[in-house]
Amino acid sequence: MLADAARGFLDEAAPVAHLRAQRDAGQTHDPELWKQMAEMGWAGVLVPEAAGGADMGFAAANVLAEEMGRSLTASPFLSTAVIAATALRQISDERARTALAAIAGGARTYALAIDEGSKHAPEASALRAERDGNGFRLSGEKRFVVDGGFANHLLVLARTDAGLTLFDIPADRAGIARTAQAMIDSRDAARITFDGVEATGDNVLGQVDDAMTVLAPALHAGQAALAAEMSGLAAGAFGMTLAYLKERTQFGVPIGSFQALQHRAAHLWSDCEVTASAILNAGRMLDGDPDNAALAVSLAKARATQTAQLAVQEGVQMHGGIGMTDEFDMGFYMKRARVGAEWLGDYGYHAGVVARLRGF
Incomplete structure (x- = not known):
């Protein structure tokens, strides 16, 4: 029911034509669309009911992400409603409840500023948070900050005295410089520099030097939802391809009657189904046993990466x-x-996680 409702809304409010129009207008997001999503409760899908959310769980968040993938909907759903909300759920204080309520209402958007190199490597973060009285001063740079050009809050991973610390910082704080960049998929990312940015104790999420206790569950939730989006993307691309095979004729017959193309379509369908099962399992693990969900999540992300790549390559090939x-x-x-x-x-990162957790 949730998938059907989401698909009906997105087909009308955010079809692929909407993304094309945004790209042609030089826009990377649609604030009005996000407002509508928040009004339907999507922004609060992981926010506790006490903070004004729906608290429907990770499997439900994946359902919404998958439907957004089908229509290539550009929104801060993954960064804000999934990753940031999951991180804030790990904190039980009034500050976190206020932030969660703002997410559910659509007033606060987040971007995750953790990576600094060409690959995903949170543990390698070098941005420094130096002690300054009762607070910190952040200096360094973060790259590939998805939604970083427009988000009004940043989750920043920084290196402190004895480990890594996660900070929740308003994006307009003095010393923060954002260079927004439209990615190849016409969405927003940014390179963000921190020049002695002030961070107080109230900006620390969790404990100093212990970022991963808060960040790891958020990353797992985001990776699973991204895998779900890519699964939806693959299904959307496959649907377009299948329709073309049925309508395009050659030698007086639909090209879908050619056995070679039937084999390729059947292979892609099978791959999509296996990946969908892996994503369902990831959502089940995150809801039921989050402490042991890493294997299921990385398996889902690795498979979704391969399946989406196969779907779009076959789509281009079979469309000629x-x-x-x-x-x-x-x-x-x-x-x-x-x-x-x-x-x-990427695939290599998550295949490595799977191998390590399987004992190889």
């Missing part, structure tokens, strides 16, 4: 020349698949 043109929507799916493959860990 038109698949290579900007006028045709398949290119948008291919570009989003490429960005999704890199964000929050």
Whole structure:
């Protein structure tokens, strides 16, 4: 029921044509669309009811992410409603409840500022948080900060005296400089520099030197939801391809009657189904046994990366020349698949996690 409702709304309010129009207008997000999502309760899908949210769980968040993937909906859902909300859920104080309520109401958006190199590597963060009286001063740079160009709050991972610390900092604080960049999928990312940015004790999420206790669950939630989005992307691309195989004729018959194309379509369908099962399992683990969900989450993200890549490549191939043109929507799916493959860990990163947790 949730999937059907989401699909009905997104087909009307945010089809791929909406993303194309945003790109052509030089826009990377639609604040009005996010407002509508918040009014439907999507922004608060992981926010406790006491803070004004729906608290529907991670499996439900994945359902919404999957439907957004089908139509390539650009929104701060993953960064804000999934990652930031999950991080804040680990904290039981009034500050966190206020932030969660602001997320559920659509008033506060977040961007996750953790990576500094070309690959996802939170543990390698070098941005420094130096002690300054009762607080800190943050200095350094973060790259590939998705939604970082417009979010009004940042979750910043910094190196402190004996480990890593996670900070929740308003994006307009003095010393923060954001260089917004439109990615190849026409969405927002930013390079953010911190020049002696002040952070007080109230900005620390969790405990000093112990960021991963708060951040790890948030990353797992974000990776699972991103995998779900990529699964939806693959399904959307496959649906377009299947429809084309049925309507395009050659030698007087639909090209879908050619056995070679049938085999390739069947292979892609099977791959999509196996990946969907992996994502369902990741949501189940996050809801039922979050402390042991890492294996299921990384398996889902690795599989979703491969499946989305296969779906868009086969889509372009089976559409022939038109698949290579900007006028045709398949290119948008291919570009989003490429960005999704890199964000929050690529195939190699998650295959490594799976191998390590399996004892190899």
